[in-house]
Structure formats: structure tokens, C-alpha cells
Amino acid sequence: MSNSRPLSVLLPPPKHAINASAQHKSGLKELVGLLSEAGNPRETLYSVESFQENSVTLESFLPLRHKYPDLKIPQISQSDIQNTYERTKAVFDKILSQKLQPQGTGAVGTANKGSAKTIEYKLPDQNSEVRKLKIVDQQVDPLQPKLFKTKKVVAPSTDEPFAPVLHKSDDITPQSTKEERDKWNIPSAISSWKNPNGYTINLDRRIASDGRYSKESLGPHEISEGHMKLSEALDAAERKAREEVSLRADAKRMLAEQDVREKEEKLRMIALKAREDRKKNTEPYSGPRALDSATRQRQEDQRERLNKIRRELQRSKMSTAERLRALATGEGREVSEKVILGAAAASDTADIQYDSRLFTKAAKARGQSGGDQVYDNPLFVQEGINTMYRPNFSAAVDIQARDAADTLESKVQFELASGKRGREGPVEFSAAENTEKSEEGESSVKRHRGG
């Protein structure tokens, strides 16, 4: 029996067999449609009914009541309602029973309880008695939970009836007309008279290129001759003014130069004269040898005066300290260098002004890289610098007081250890016999300090 069947029955069905046949069918339909469009209506005899069952026809747009104005649509009959009710109720009862069944409880095994099956059989070789075999379902605890709790989530089916869109789509997005678009057009903010390189187009050229102003109707937009003249005149006046200003500046500069030159000349003359005078003075008098005492006296006076003038001149060139020193020596007083320097020092400024940029730079140098630098300069530079390196007097006083107390205490201890009272006045040196004791005391002090 099994040998008579073809071998292919045992094979699994070919993959995509259903799809392949469906494709074939649809291809045929398309072909039929194609042929009918080609113009030979007789070739469309095949499957005329099945063709175009899904495509959009004019019929689907034409209302039935327009075609058949007296179309009667009867109310739904009670039998239909009842029929639908029963069929639907069965479906929903089933769904509901599934949904209401608590998750995890198994199927109750009582359904096949009574259906025990008996098989009678006889072994072929022996002539023995007929054997009976009773097949009974295994008892299942009806309350036993399901062995497999996995619940398969089934995605909802996506196969839908083909629904061609039967309304106009252009009324959803109405096309705008050109006027509307022009109305909404926002011109770009880029000047058409200037390019990014900074070249500009002349006014008259702009006017010429603008379509709104034709040659006939230039009217008020025309640039009149007067405007041109005015702008030219303004240009000329500006140029003239600039020339005058530069001329005046030149003249002033030349005057100043002349002044300076004259002064220099004068100074040169003075210097020359002075040099000649000096030469005249230094060279031996070759005049009358015999000089009377009065003349000699006069010459002496003159020399003295000259020396005095020279000294004055020198003194005027001296610094304040040197002048003071000179004054002191001139007056024959003994003035200490310190006093002179103190007197010569410039008056103290109460608040020293620092260039804050110095500190900023320092702060910047201290800071990390540019990314961490939030502020470009520190907030409390000026205030900080005034108090930063000044000693805090109250703190200093505290420290001093503590030190003093310490030392006093240690001194007392030391004195207690050395058996000596406090001393008054300068240190008295004594004989060498006390040396050991004092050393002892010192070591005790050291011990105390260490402990």
C-alpha cells in the first residue's frame, strides 16, 4: 500500500507554494487587464468576473440613491439579529472564558475521564486467547497549575482589506497661487548695492538698474543737477579745508623749528663767548706788568665772584641730599647721614598705588589653563594687597602675650630649678664655680621644653 504512493507524498510541501500560486494568479489577472487595455476586448474573456474586483470604479463614487431614487433599505429582520447574536455570542463567550480563566491553571483533565478505550488483539503466531488492552487517561489533578506558564503574545493581524483612498487629496493641501506667494515673500536682508568686499554701486547706477523707475517716469526719483553740484561743491570745500588745515599745521611747525634753531644759536653763541672768556682769563696777562694793588684787588674779587657763581651752578645741579650735605659742611655742622637721607626722602604717600594689572597677571599665571579661568581678574586684588603682607597686630599681640607667658613660666620653672630668684639689672658675671649649676638648670629647662 505504502509502496504504491509516490515518494513525493512523504516529502514536506514545497516552500512558498501557496504564495507562488497566488503570484501566478495575480500575474494572470494583470495580464488580462493589460490585454483589455491594449484594445482587444475579446481577449478578456478569461476571468472577467475576478478582474477588477478590488480596483476603484466610478460606481464606488456614485451614490446609490441618485441612481435609484426609490431605493428601499428594509429594517434589519429579527431573524438576522438573532442569527448574528448567537454566532457572535459564541465567539465572545469563548474569548471571555479564556480571559476569565486565571493565568497558570491548567486544563481540567476530566473531559476524557470516562472514555477508556479497549483494544482486543491476538498475537499472530500463537493460537492463544484474545488479549484485551484498556487505554485510560492518566489522572490529572484538576487544581494543578499549568506546567508551562509562558504565555505567547500574539501580534494583532495586520492583513486588512485593501482600502483605496476615495477622496480628492488636493483639497487637503491647497496649492497657493503666485499672488499669494508674492504676498508672503519676505525679501532677503542682503543689500544689492554693496558686496561683501565693501564695493558700493553709485546712486545713479542704482536708479538706472531699478526697474521701477523708467527713463520716462523718473520724476521725483531723478537726481537733479543741483544735487550733483552740491555734492561736488561739498567735496571741493572739504578738500580745500583739509589743505588749509595742513598748510597751517606746516606753518606752525616751521615757526617752532625756527624758534628752536634761534635758541640753539643763542646758546651756542653764549657757550662760545664763555669759552673765549675762559681762554682770556686763563692765558697770562700780557698787558702792563706792573699792576697796582687796586686792580689786583678787583681782579681778585672778580675771580671770587666767578667761583661763587660756578659753585652756585654746581649746587643747583646737586641732588637734595648732596645739597643738604654741602649746606651742613658749609655751615660747619656735623649732620649724620641718616638725618640727611631722612630729610631728603620724598614725603610718604599714605596709600601706595599699584598697577593692578601686575596682580592680574600674577593671578593669571597662578591659575590653571584658560578653560578653568572663569574671571579675567581676581575680585579682591586691591583690598587684598593692602592687608595681605601687613602683620595682623591683634594676632601678633596675642602671640607675643602667649610667648611672654611661656617664657615667664619657663623662667619661673628655671628659677625654681636653679633655686634662684629673678635678677634685676644687667647680667652680672660671676666666678667659674657656678657654671655646672647653671648648665644643670639649662638642661632642665630643655627637658621641660621638650616635655
Place this chain on the structure above:
Amino acid sequence: MSIDRIHGPEHAREVYLKHLWEKRFKNLAQVSPDLQKKIEDRKNVLERYEEFRSASSAPSEPSTGALVHYEKPLPDTAQTASLVRKVYREDDSFNLLMERQSRQLALEPSWHAPWKLMRVINGHNGWVRCVCVDPVDNEWFATGSNDTTIKVWDLASGKLKLTLAGHVMTVRSIAISQRHPLMFSASEDKLVKCWDLEKNTVVRDYHGHFSGVHTVDVHPTLDLIASAGRDAVVRLWDIRTRVPVMTLAGHKGPINQVKCFPVDPQIMSGSADSTVRLWDIRAGKAMKILTHHSKSVRAIAGNPSESSVATASTSDIRSWRLQDGQLLTNFRSEDTGIINCLSVNPDGVLFAGGDDGHLSFYDYKTGHKFQDLPTIKVPGSLESERGILSASFDQTGLRLITGESDKSIKVWKQIPGATQETHPNLPWNPRLESQRF
């Protein structure tokens, strides 16, 4: 034909089909009538016209040799009509725009009495987002508002009967069951609440929506409610056990309204992705998608006197046959603007409440807008507070209750004693553009 001239399987199939044709049909003397009919059906208009031309001009005189041909005068209208009828068959002639237009003009929409304001009810502190009339006794109606409360009013007197507080955000939709003493309310706080109308308390909450719930409806025969909202899925809940029995996914935008029907499609949902889906809830997927609307579908209303449904998006109301989703009518609503709510009464009047505060009334069969009136403003309300947010006819169809954005509820009725002579409807002049695609 040699093998090397066959390019690919497509070409091969074409060759095969031609071969088949040669073998089977070429030498047939007469084609069987059903085949002939199919062939005729497949012919397009131009081919038919060519045939007509050749058939009519076959016995014409041979050429006279004249330089200028004398053109025959065009046949008169009767002949033209016969030609049209011959070239265009019955169905095809309906495909012609002018033919459709002339047929439209020939229609005579039935006259309906115009509507007028009857009563203004104030009481809510926010927009009145939903109205639902008691389906059993037609004695009361419930409204849900932006002030998070649900109020129950007496239909006859307009007196407040009850205020139900429980939601923490806007109540977007109310549904009252015909078979249970239960009322369901959907809110933007992601909850659907079930109210017991005998104890006037919340008895159940339906948790599970990921975002605000916009709409809820009770299934007319099954113990199910359908709710949908901003998370673009329709959820079906078992009323008693509060189990979300089914989730219908597929919409690509927030869902504005969901409706339940006793037969397939049992659920219909309109979404902001401008589609309406008809759901097959036994299979759990959409059985048809209506893509005719081009804007968000905000409202769906079933017709109580026939099995059809009306849907509305901005300036576009259409009605559909329920069983197969076939387009029935394009309503004359090209200039209505945004439509927030729809309601149909048993007399064949469709009401559409506009977001700009206009009430428009349509003849359901023909789609004729027979009345268009602006809402009456409540004194002290702002100009911007004109908008019909929700509307419902009562069970008799004689009263229309609208919930508006000026926080008021308005009750409208037909003008008593109105006749076609005293109160003529708006004229019926269907425009060509109303045959929109």
C-alpha cells in the same frame, strides 16, 4: 515564434493566451449569447460609438467627388437621445455628469416642517459635550459636560432631576442601555464608568484606555460596550466582568465616534484619520474601510427607520447602506463647515450641528438641506461660544435636544401647524459640485 523572442514569464503567458484564443474561438461562427454579452460589456464608449457610426453610415452614398462635403445637419434631440441611449447603455448614461445632474434636478425632496427653538435649559458650568435620551420610556435625557458632571433632566418639563459626579475630567459621551438599568459614560480621564440608574451611583469602572475616551456605545443585543478615544483603538468590554474582551486596532488617529449595530458590521467607528471603519467583531478586524471623507469624521448617526448610517466630516455628510457600506447619498453640505454632531429621526430628517453654531436640517433620502438656522444666543455669552457640540432627537423624533458651547441645552421643535404653503423649505437646486468624489 522562436524561443529567444519570448522575454520572461509575462511574455510567455501572453503568447500562451494568444495561442489559446487562436485554438478555441477564432473559427467560431457565432459566439454564444452570454459570451457576446460579456464582450459587449467590456467595450468602452468610444468603441460603441465607432460601431454605431459604421452601422449608420454603411448605406451612405459613395463619394460624389465634391471638394467640399456637405455636412448633414445634426439630428434633433430625440435622435440625439436615441444615439446616447444606444452608445451609452443604462448604467453608462448614469456615469455622465449631466445625466446625473438632470436626474438630480428631477427629484422632488419631501417637505418637512421647519424647526424652531422651544426651550433653553441652563445648569451646566461648561460646554455640554453629549446628550443622550432615555431609550426606554422617553421621559428623561442625560447630558455630560466639561464641568465633569452628568446631569439628568426631565424631557417634558426641562427640570433638573439628578446630578451625577464621579468623573474628574470632561464627560465626552453617554450611552444608555435599552436592556439594563445602566448608563455608561466616557471621559477624558481615560475611564468609562457604569452608572446604576436605580441606585444612581457608579457601579463599575472600565480601566484600560491609554488616553482620553471620546465615545462609548452599548451593543444592542450582546452584553458588550464599545469605547474608543485618543489611543486610536476600539475596545469592547464585557459589561458584567469589566474584562476588555477585544481590541480593534487599525485607525491611525483619534476615534471620534463609535456606533454599535445588532447585525454585521456590529461596530462602526469614525476617526480623525478621515476614515470610517466597519468592524467584523467575530474576526476582530475591519471588514470595510470607507475612505470617501477627506477630513476628520466627527459624527456617525444611525437611521432608526432603515438600516443605513450617516457620517459627517467637514462640509461633507454622506449616508451609507449598513450591510455592505455602499454610498447612498451625498448630502448638500458643501458650505456647512465643521460638523460636530449628527442625529436622524424616524421621519427622515437628518440634523447636523455645526461648529459655527448653525443648525442644518436635511431630508435623509435626497440629501436636500431644507432648513439652515443659526442658534439663538444665550444672553451674556460670547460671540465665540457659538457651537453645537452634541445633539439628539428624542425617541419620537419630535424634539431635538442640542448641547452647546455656551453651556446651555436647547430644545427645538417643529413649528406647529406649518404647511408647505406657509413654510416652504429651502429650494432644491443641487449643484454640480455636490457630486463630489
